Amino acid sequence: MSQLRVVVADDHTLVRQSVVKALAQADGVRVVAEASDGPGAIAAVRGAAPDLLLLDIAMPGRDGFSTAEQVRRESPEVRILFLTMHDDEASLRQVLALDAEGFVSKSAPVDELLDAVRRLGDGQRYVSSNVADRATALAARREVAPAALTSRERDVLLALARGLRPGEIATSLELSVKTVKNHLTAVYHKLGVETGAQAVAEAYRRGLVTSRS
Structure with missing residues (x-):
């Protein structure tokens, strides 16, 4: 079975290294590149051709939303999972506008992140339980x-x-x-x-x- 190729982009080294370590222990998942800012994430996607981009929102150089927009234009097949501490309504609106496949809060346990990664790898979507109701309500209002x-x-x-x-x-x-x-x-x-x-x-x-x- 082929492995899920993942790029991890987060400007906080400790967080990024912790995520990479957690993913390294998951079956069928391989981290193919890391990035510490938006431009680096775009370059990593171009060079490593991942299946999944795990992306923070607040990053130097180019924020996660702008980065995701560029990746969407250049590599629409890459699935995007936001891992962030920003779960306010404005951030959720932008996640929905980008049609990102996943959103996980940094307050979530590691098991939840791994579950989200596996689900996206299987073609599903995932939204953290602590914001799922708000995201659903926002999506419904936008589609009305x-x-x-x-x-x-x-x-x-x-x-x-x-x-x-x-x-x-x-x-x-x-x-x-x-x-x-x-x-x-x-x-x-x-x-x-x-x-x-x-x-x-x-x-x-x-x-x-x-x-x-």
Whole structure:
């Protein structure tokens, strides 16, 4: 049986080493690379081609959400498991927007982390029991009102996904910066997000934007 290839990314050396040690004792799991920041995690995924990226949220250089977005674009087959101390509503919203396969609190016991890793390896999803109810409620609220973007709002969203800033979007679409910002506000509201990064992640999740858009 093939082993589950895992990249572990966490800026706290003690935490990262503890996770790597725990995974080393699990049958069918092999840590193929480690990283201490966002750029390092992206490089590790590119170089090691893992099945699973175990990722912290708060990291230097590039946070876990931005890192996950990049990995989603470059390696959509890699499953993402967030291991973090951040379980506030804003963080959960971003995890949902990214459609991450797993979320485990750092307060969870090692056995729970290993269970989550095994489940993701089997194609399942996992959310820590202490945040499962909140995550379910947030997901339900987001699905109640699907996005109904106007054609111009979609143009702005596509430009945002290409990495353009509001001023650049305005020039590209021959609009005023104020109009672009108004469209962005509408897009954020309809997607149930608060930032451009969240909007892009949610757009990919809903299929409103693809790598070919």
